[in-house]
Amino acid sequence: MLVLEQPFVETEKEVIASKPNTTGAEAVILSLLAENVDTIFGYPGGAIMPIYDALYDYLDKVKHILTRHEQGAIHAAQGYARVRRKAGVCFATSGPGATNLITGIADAMVDSTPLVCITGQVTEGLLGTDAFQETDVVGISMPITKWNYQVTKAEEIPQAIAKAFYIAESGRPGPVLLDITKNAQFEGCDFKYQKCRRIRSYLPKRALVPEKIAEAAELINSCKKPLVLAGHGILIAKAQEVFQEFIEKSGLPVASTLLGLSAMSVEHPNYVGYLGMHGNYGPNVKTNEADLLIAVGMRFDDRVTGGLDTYAPDAKVIHIEIDPSEINKNVKATVPIIGDAKEALEALLPHVNERKYDEWLAEFAECDRLEDEKVVQKALAPTTEKIKMVEVIKMLSDKTEGKAVIVTDVGQHQMIATRYYKFAETESNVTSGGLGTMGFALPAAIGAKIGVPHRDVIAVAGDGGFQMTLQELGTIMQNDIPVKIIVLNNHFLGMVRQWQELFFDRRYSFTDIESPDFVTLASAYGVKGIQVTDRDKLESGLTQMLESKESFLLEVIVEKEENVFPMVPSGASVSDIRLE
Amino acid sequence: MNTEAKKQYTISVFTEDKIGLLNRITIIFTRRKINVESLTVSESETKGIFRFTIVIELEPSNIEKLRGQLEKQVEVLKAFYYQDHDIVYQEIGLYKISTSEFVNGDKVENIIRKNNARILRIEPDYTIVEKTGHEEETRALFEELEPHGILSFVRSGRVAIAKPMKRLHVYLKEIGKLD
Numbered sequence: 001m002l003v004l005e006q007p008f009v010e011t012e013k014e015v016i017a018s019k020p021n022t023t024g025a026e027a028v029i030l031s032l033l034a035e036n037v038d039t040i041f042g043y044p045g046g047a048i049m050p051i052y053d054a055l056y057d058y059l060d061k062v063k064h065i066l067t068r069h070e071q072g073a074i075h076a077a078q079g080y081a082r083v084r085r086k087a088g089v090c091f092a093t094s095g096p097g098a099t100n101l102i103t104g105i106a107d108a109m110v111d112s113t114p115l116v117c118i119t120g121q122v123t124e125g126l127l128g129t130d131a132f133q134e135t136d137v138v139g140i141s142m143p144i145t146k147w148n149y150q151v152t153k154a155e156e157i158p159q160a161i162a163k164a165f166y167i168a169e170s171g172r173p174g175p176v177l178l179d180i181t182k183n184a185q186f187e188g189c190d191f192k193y194q195k196c197r198r199i200r201s202y203l204p205k206r207a208l209v210p211e212k213i214a215e216a217a218e219l220i221n222s223c224k225k226p227l228v229l230a231g232h233g234i235l236i237a238k239a240q241e242v243f244q245e246f247i248e249k250s251g252l253p254v255a256s257t258l259l260g261l262s263a264m265s266v267e268h269p270n271y272v273g274y275l276g277m278h279g280n281y282g283p284n285v286k287t288n289e290a291d292l293l294i295a296v297g298m299r300f301d302d303r304v305t306g307g308l309d310t311y312a313p314d315a316k317v318i319h320i321e322i323d324p325s326e327i328n329k330n331v332k333a334t335v336p337i338i339g340d341a342k343e344a345l346e347a348l349l350p351h352v353n354e355r356k357y358d359e360w361l362a363e364f365a366e367c368d369r370l371e372d373e374k375v376v377q378k379a380l381a382p383t384t385e386k387i388k389m390v391e392v393i394k395m396l397s398d399k400t401e402g403k404a405v406i407v408t409d410v411g412q413h414q415m416i417a418t419r420y421y422k423f424a425e426t427e428s429n430v431t432s433g434g435l436g437t438m439g440f441a442l443p444a445a446i447g448a449k450i451g452v453p454h455r456d457v458i459a460v461a462g463d464g465g466f467q468m469t470l471q472e473l474g475t476i477m478q479n480d481i482p483v484k485i486i487v488l489n490n491h492f493l494g495m496v497r498q499w500q501e502l503f504f505d506r507r508y509s510f511t512d513i514e515s516p517d518f519v520t521l522a523s524a525y526g527v528k529g530i531q532v533t534d535r536d537k538l539e540s541g542l543t544q545m546l547e548s549k550e551s552f553l554l555e556v557i558v559e560k561e562e563n564v565f566p567m568v569p570s571g572a573s574v575s576d577i578r579l580e
Numbered sequence: 581m582n583t584e585a586k587k588q589y590t591i592s593v594f595t596e597d598k599i600g601l602l603n604r605i606t607i608i609f610t611r612r613k614i615n616v617e618s619l620t621v622s623e624s625e626t627k628g629i630f631r632f633t634i635v636i637e638l639e640p641s642n643i644e645k646l647r648g649q650l651e652k653q654v655e656v657l658k659a660f661y662y663q664d665h666d667i668v669y670q671e672i673g674l675y676k677i678s679t680s681e682f683v684n685g686d687k688v689e690n691i692i693r694k695n696n697a698r699i700l701r702i703e704p705d706y707t708i709v710e711k712t713g714h715e716e717e718t719r720a721l722f723e724e725l726e727p728h729g730i731l732s733f734v735r736s737g738r739v740a741i742a743k744p745m746k747r748l749h750v751y752l753k754e755i756g757k758l759d
């Protein structure tokens with residue numbers, strides 16, 4: 001029998017932090033400090049009280065943001081993680097505290113966002129007894145965490161936290177959850193912290209296979225109608241520079257996924273638009289004419305591919321992806337390249353020829369012209385009395401020169417904001433893509449602003465989603481977080497209403513929604529705001545919001561029944577995209 | 581909807597010895613509405629590494645995707661899938677019958693002899709018969725014994741060993757999961 005001598009988790013020999021004779025609770029805080037955590041988002045409660053008590057001694061070293069709901073805490077941690085590209089940290093107590101994290105964990109899992117969630121748990125002896133605020137959060141969160149673990153002994157804490165950060169941040173990032181029983185928090189221990197660098201069962205990043213790089217280069221050098229599909233993986237791998245170099249050398253046209261936005265400037269000559277259900281006309285239609293797709297750090301989500309049976313029928317596919325389980329999951333790869341996007345692009349770069357695709361790019365330009373005529377011009381020079389959402393986003397984009405961080409909620413405003421905001425700087429798009437979580441924008445914007453305080457962070461939400469988490473105005477109030485908020489109020493749950501109009505005979509079943517006076521509500525939280533209803537007041541309203549040194553809410557009353565076009569109907573072919 | 585005909589697969593999953601992994605693995609199947617026909621867990625020939633043997637029916641176009649989802653789990657070292665001709669496999673059936681059936685003539689004794697089953701225990705009230713074999717064989721014995729009254733019957737999950745000669749730890753070293 002083979003006996004393995006190595007320990008389960010390999011840690012660096014070097015102890016980077018230590019403190020003898022401490023408690024599990026203090027070990028949690030010391031471990032977070034050893035991981036250079038500067039902000040924790042959370043909400044206290046019975047089962048996590050020892051950790052909060054230990055935290056109280058370290059407030060000079062780490063900031064804690066008390067949110068108004070645990071969902072707010074986790075979305076804030078997500079916003080922070082997305083702009084900083086490091087794990088966001090959140091605390092919650094057992095039972096309802098822990099279950100309130102679930103939506104955010106699921107969101108982070110599908111959008112590859114690194115999170116370390118720490119929940120308190122009832123004392124070990126009460127596990128399984130239906131004790132007060134006992135919930136099996138490890139069981140509940142299992143399908144939606146990259147890894148989770150219940151800690152029942154103080155001595156396990158440093159190693160469990162080291163492992164949690166390593167797993168959350170490496171490979172394809174994702175959320176991890178540590179559930180720490182109250183006895184483990186109280187227990188004494190000697191704290192010693194070593195970084196986790198390797199787990200033998202886990203290969204976060206594979207070495208590139210040189211033959212696959214050569215095969216990919218050959219396809220790229222011989223294709224006629226290629227299209228690059230740029231995904232979130234480029235941002236996660238911090239591959240923006242080499243990606244641009246690769247594009248400029250190879251001359252390939254680039255389309256972005258929703259989460260890939262801001263990986264490349266939308267003004268770049270090779271950028272042909274945004275993919276998917278409400279993306280641009282050109283990249284959707286041309287996908288089905290392409291002879292080669294080069295997918296970089298994306299997963300062929302159904303909102304990108306439409307019906308798979310008719311997707312890209314003439315195309316060979318190069319799929320660069322760090323998560324092997326994404327290869328051939330939805331779209332078969334002619335040449336799979338399993339690995340980090342940055343390493344893969346660096347390896348490919350010397351092998352691709354300098355080429356130009358003037359005629360092919362001109363076809364995209366023709367599509368843009370058509371989309372501009374049929375969609376954009378109508379939206380920008382509206383005949384309607386009320387303001388259209390597109391006008392607001394266009395003006396916001398112009399006034400901020402595309403340099404703000406835009407944090408969107410979910411729905412029509414999200415599609416319009418991501419379509420019309422001209423992302424000029426990288427790491428500027430924070431949105432809930434895969435899960436489509438309404439209520440994401442406000443708390444995520446709070447986390448993003450804390451993550452990058454020097455940048456303008458603007459939450460864009462609809463009147464529906466904003467009401468799902470608007471209690472976080474209290475977090476803004478208590479912590480003076482200068483987040484700007486735009487609520488595009490059409491008095492409808494607009495995206496569902498649009499589908500009802502198009503596919504359910506205009507039967508508007510429960511999509512008309514009444515809202516409170518948002519400006520008065522904000523003022524109750526000490527947040528200034530104005531409501532704009534007239535087109536000629538929009539510019540001054542936006543200026544006032546952008547120039548405010550504090551948080552500011554701009555509510556714009558917009559056209560009630562505006563539809564987002566283009567649109568690929570659910571399950572239809574991407575080439576059947578509708579312009580009107 | 582996938583209209584492809586399903587095939588039976590035996591999946592071997594090699595994992596670390598961690599609480600909760602059984603749940604992590606089974607939810608991969610239940611989420612996709614795949615019925616687990618049998619599941620057996622035991623320590624492998626490598627100390628500290630456990631082997632899950634899982635039998636399912638699935639469309640051939642989905643089996644590789646399923647394997648990918650299993651290997652995506654942080655504490656899974658490797659997953660393989662096989663069809664019956666790739667493996668040697670076995671199950672065990674235990675049959676509890678009234679001891680009086682053995683006293684009344686030699687019918688039951690002949691059934692046991694013919695099926696190469698064996699008697700594990702004899703008590704005044706009951707006798708336990710064991711039969712190892714493929715499911716058809718344990719079922720055939722069940723059907724033959726049934727007219728004589730089976731008080732209780734249990735069949736284990738499948739255990740399987742792949743025919744290829746490569747040893748697990750050699751394979752894990754090759755893919756960089758063992759030093």
